[in-house]
Amino acid sequence: MILGRMVGTVWATRKNPRLENFKLAIVRPYFWYNPSHDVEHVIAVDQVGAEVGQDVLVCVGQPGRWVAGDSRCPIEASVMAIVDSVEIERGTENAPVAPFALRSRFLPTTLVRVGDGGSTARDAGLHETDGGTP
């Protein structure tokens, strides 16, 4: 799955009948694996009701197609969940050997750092709030 931010919506009137009643979301991934296209977005069917600016989980491939209940639908990605928060091991996001593609893009607004004493970090309000804008 892909973690990304919803940055827009696609509207279409003339479309494949199997795409009827699906909302299409433009999601900009914070990272993804094995990108098959050299673009920085993916268009996903949204049945969860995400809004622009929210962080979402996107499922790709065949499982993403099943949200429609019909594997013949021309869908290859769908929004699975709206992210409340992302917890990341303390230090990982700033490690010198770029272990984390998040560092080179922008950070989820919901990022919470955990580490030695995860609950302490949360209680202390170490929330990342100044993640860049998409």
Next chain:
Amino acid sequence: MMLGRVIGEVWATRKNPRIEGRKALLVAALAQDGDRRTPTGEVVVAFDSVGARIGHVVTVTWGSGARAVFSGPDNRWVLVDAAVARIVDAVSVERDGKEVEERED
């Protein structure tokens, strides 16, 4: 499958009912470079099936393999494209023509 290290968790309340109860982990891919293991920069979100925690080295399986991890009578409807399938105890690599085992702490 991919070797990776769990670096975080993703929490979500509003989600598709077919992924209810699954824990989503952030896994950073690792490349075995000789006897060193370095992060490639790729990060994947995968559902946990074995109780992995932050810091664990795990393998991630994709596609229908991930579905098999969560297999059940109606596994066709488990919406998952990546799953943490096992926690790695040790990795054996060949070094100078010999097999060397490296254990995880």
